[in-house]
Amino acid sequence: MFSRIKEDINSVFDRDPAARNSFEVLLNYPGLHAVWFHRISHKLWKANWKLLARFFSTFSRWLTGIEIHPGATIGRRFFIDHGMGVVIGGTAEIGDDVTLYQGVTLGGTSWKAGKRHPTLEDNVVIGAGAQVLGPITIGKGGKVGSNSVVVKDVPANATAVGIPGKIVPDxxxxxxxxxxxxxxxxxxxxxxxxxxxxxxxxxxxxxxxxxxxxxxxxxxxxxxxxxxxxxxxxxxxxxxxxxxxxxxxxxxxxxxxxxxxxxxxxxxx
Incomplete structure (x- = not known):
């Protein structure tokens, strides 16, 4: 557990030039706090302690301003910068080394059961205020521009911007x-x-x-x-x-x- 926390803290230095030292990151980065709470709530969710899992996720939202459903699957070195207003749905899947900025929503587009939320593969970056909606996939290394609304798949290493999101020409x-x-x-x-x-x-x-x-x-x-x-x-x-x-x-x-x-x-x- 402590090795994962150390890994998370070190990953911040790679993506936030404002980070000065590990102690400051440990105390003052709500994005990390939200991820750590999610790891607890996700284990409880998988163990079928769903009410307690939702309690931890709700407490995390109250503490950090970041809402992550305990059913969401999140990879290693996940970083939420600033974080306020981020919402991640219950069937979302997030790979390794993914970065989200404030105001991002990984949401659904229907009330039907099953996969309803996006999949973000490794090294994806989602800009501030972006809405990624539905059971779509943002390919490895993909990027979504700030305030964009993406409802279709984004290929690997491509960038989507606008409303609705369109792929930036190569x-x-x-x-x-x-x-x-x-x-x-x-x-x-x-x-x-x-x-x-x-x-x-x-x-x-x-x-x-x-x-x-x-x-x-x-x-x-x-x-x-x-x-x-x-x-x-x-x-x-x-x-x-x-x-x-x-x-x-x-x-x-x-x-x-x-x-x-x-x-x-x-x-x-």
Missing amino acids: KKVREENDKREQVAQKYGFDAYAVSADSPDPVAKAIGRLIDHVHLMDSRVTDLCKEINNLGGDVCSKDLPELRVGEFVEDEIAAAKRRESKVASFDPEI
């Missing part, structure tokens, strides 16, 4: 988005709406169109170079710049003209 997708942004600016589009991971179907269609236009533009450029190398003289003039704003200004002017005509219309004539 390097390949970011490179594709950067490429689209450059092409979109060339043709006068607002690039924020044409990213590869946009949930808007219209934005996705525009993105595909931009990809197609860019591909055709590249092929025409290559074709012009080859013809010029053979002695031809094509593509010597630059294409006129396309400005979407000009079309918008024309549309606004046309709308004002229509409003003016409507305003001047006399139905008694």
Whole structure:
């Protein structure tokens, strides 16, 4: 038991630069106190002393502001930083070296019996205020951004952010988005709406169109170079710049003209 407590205290120094010494950590980290109370209540729960187990968990909540159901399964070196407002449901499963920050909820989405709460694999980090709901799995090394609401599985080493939580694009997708942004600016589009991971179907269609236009533009450029190398003289003039704003200004002017005509219309004539 004392070796586990020492292990828990040492793990704090790896994840909290504010920790100064072991004695301070022992006395002033409610996240550790909640975990230690949970180990007692969990053993009582497994031994079918459920009322006494709930008593210990309730006392722990009163003392630390952290609510951990005695049925939850928690691995080694689990660290709750700050801790106030953390809620962990009864069928939650937490691996080794997991870190939670204040205000996190590992909750359920139904009242049906059985597995209702999340599974966090090893080395997961859940940011402050995040809600991880349902019998989902956050893969090994996964992260959830602060104040996010995650209701779907998160792959290993991925990061989910937002409401509802979405996976942050990997390097390949970011490179594709950067490429689209450059092409979109060339043709006068607002690039924020044409990213590869946009949930808007219209934005996705525009993105595909931009990809197609860019591909055709590249092929025409290559074709012009080859013809010029053979002695031809094509593509010597630059294409006129396309400005979407000009079309918008024309549309606004046309709308004002229509409003003016409507305003001047006399139905008694």
